[in-house]
Amino acid sequence: MEKNLTATLGGKSITKLENFSAEEIRLVLDTAKEMKKIIQRDIKKVPTLRGKSIVNLFFEPSTRTRTSFELAGKYLSADVVSINTSSSSVVKGESLRDTLYTIEAMGVDAIVMRHKAEGAADFAAKVVKPVIINAGDGAHAHPSQALLDLFTIEQAKDQIDGLKIAIVGDILHSRVARSDIVGMLKLGAEIHIAGPKTLLPRFLDFDGVKIHERVEDAIENADVINVLRIQLERQQAGLFPSMREYARIFGINDERLKLAKDDVLILHPGPQNKGLEISTSVAYGNHSAIRDQVQNGVAIRMALLTLTLTGKKQNN
Numbered sequence: 181m182e183k184n185l186t187a188t189l190g191g192k193s194i195t196k197l198e199n200f201s202a203e204e205i206r207l208v209l210d211t212a213k214e215m216k217k218i219i220q221r222d223i224k225k226v227p228t229l230r231g232k233s234i235v236n237l238f239f240e241p242s243t244r245t246r247t248s249f250e251l252a253g254k255y256l257s258a259d260v261v262s263i264n265t266s267s268s269s270v271v272k273g274e275s276l277r278d279t280l281y282t283i284e285a286m287g288v289d290a291i292v293m294r295h296k297a298e299g300a301a302d303f304a305a306k307v308v309k310p311v312i313i314n315a316g317d318g319a320h321a322h323p324s325q326a327l328l329d330l331f332t333i334e335q336a337k338d339q340i341d342g343l344k345i346a347i348v349g350d351i352l353h354s355r356v357a358r359s360d361i362v363g364m365l366k367l368g369a370e371i372h373i374a375g376p377k378t379l380l381p382r383f384l385d386f387d388g389v390k391i392h393e394r395v396e397d398a399i400e401n402a403d404v405i406n407v408l409r410i411q412l413e414r415q416q417a418g419l420f421p422s423m424r425e426y427a428r429i430f431g432i433n434d435e436r437l438k439l440a441k442d443d444v445l446i447l448h449p450g451p452q453n454k455g456l457e458i459s460t461s462v463a464y465g466n467h468s469a470i471r472d473q474v475q476n477g478v479a480i481r482m483a484l485l486t487l488t489l490t491g492k493k494q495n496n
């Protein structure tokens with residue numbers, strides 16, 4: 181499946197995009213293009229992962245990510261089991277380690293994991309042998325979401341290099357924003373972020389990222405606007421104005437959309453708080469690629485599973 185011999189993801193755990201070269205990201209996007217053709221067929225099943233087993237281990241709620249990893253594995257003929265635990269018990273240490281050991285002992289090839297602790301996926305990749313795919317660890321990283329965002333942008337705009345991409349909202353709590361920024365910069369985009377001051381983390385002083393206090397400045401002439409969900413469950417007291425204030429000052433609505441390019445693409449990772457970070461008419465309007473993101477998510481996850489489980493292993 182590899183297009184060249186230098187980029188290969190065989191046997192590699194996918195915990196964050198910091199570990200990816202631009203060439204490896206390209207490999208995933210090119211592979212996803214092929215996978216998308218399979219999803220669009222009447223019979224969506226290929227034998228690529230027959231005999232491989234995958235466990236989805238979700239300690240935090242999920243609709244899109246879990247379902248799409250599950251379908252991705254099934255379309256590729258892997259055996260897929262989803263363990264759904266919203267257990268509030270300890271983060272790292274014995275209980276997570278023991279769960280991982282138990283799953284490993286059953287002989288699985290990959291564990292797709294979502295956990296509330298930052299670094300949980302890296303921890304898992306250290307303690308067990310199966311490929312670990314991070315489906316979100318706290319506010320840290322969500323690599324498959326960033327890859328599907330890149331794929332969606334590329335499908336709509338042909339290329340990412342040189343695009344002006346605005347990311348708006350709750351950057352502080354968003355693993356999507358962090359992974360997006362890393363991936364988009366690697367592919368040559370220019371990033372503009374905006375949100376309430378209290379939700380803009382200080383660590384974002386990357387080259388290529390511009391921080392704006394006014395959302396209008398961030399979205400002016402943008403090719404893409406990624407609207408983030410306000411993560412009400414991760415908020416601490418005092419970080420956030422009232423909902424009505426937020427919608428008024430930062431909400432992406434038809435009026436604000438006029439500031440962006442005429443063919444601006446609207447992304448949102450879901451689930452959406454309609455009327456808060458995004459208006460209903462923008463979410464369902466002509467510029468919205470939100471439902472494409474969902475379909476592309478299955479293709480990206482098929483690509484990740486194929487490349488990690490069948491790809492040639494790197495010599496190191």
Ligand code: NCD
Pocket residue numbers: 244245316322325355356408409411449450451
């Ligand atoms: C995101 C997540 O869980 O980080 N959702 C998703 O995976 N589609 C974004 C969010 O919850 O806001």
